[in-house]
Amino acid sequence: MSKVNHCVMCGRPIEDKNDLIVSIYSLLFTPKPLHNDCYAAAVRGKEVFLMGRMPVNSLGFNVLCIVDLIIMIWLLFESLYILLIIMLISIILRIFSWFLYERQYRV
Numbered sequence: 001m002s003k004v005n006h007c008v009m010c011g012r013p014i015e016d017k018n019d020l021i022v023s024i025y026s027l028l029f030t031p032k033p034l035h036n037d038c039y040a041a042a043v044r045g046k047e048v049f050l051m052g053r054m055p056v057n058s059l060g061f062n063v064l065c066i067v068d069l070i071i072m073i074w075l076l077f078e079s080l081y082i083l084l085i086i087m088l089i090s091i092i093l094r095i096f097s098w099f100l101y102e103r104q105y106r107v
Helices: 036-044 061-080 081-103
Strands: 020-024 031-035
Touching: 020 036, 020 061, 031 036, 031 081, 061 081
Parallel strands: none
Antiparallel strands: 020 031
16 A cells, blocks of 8 residues: 655645645755645745745756756866755755655556
């Protein structure tokens, strides 16, 4: 039996992958699962300071990871290793999000 994700806002289980939003929920860059509706309400409300505007499991974040990867290859040749490590954070967050929350759902 697979693990059931629970929304950090309402506590109800998230049963469908289309209803799953993984967002950075604190200043510690920890991705947390939310319902679509709970995320929308949190972005409209006061929770926006603690939450990222772009969900980790969105198309926009995937594009950001691809752009980061291209820039990282360039930075590798320029020997700018500090920037390389900073840009690696988004890719690690995306992989972490998939591994913890998304891989158990069937498409």
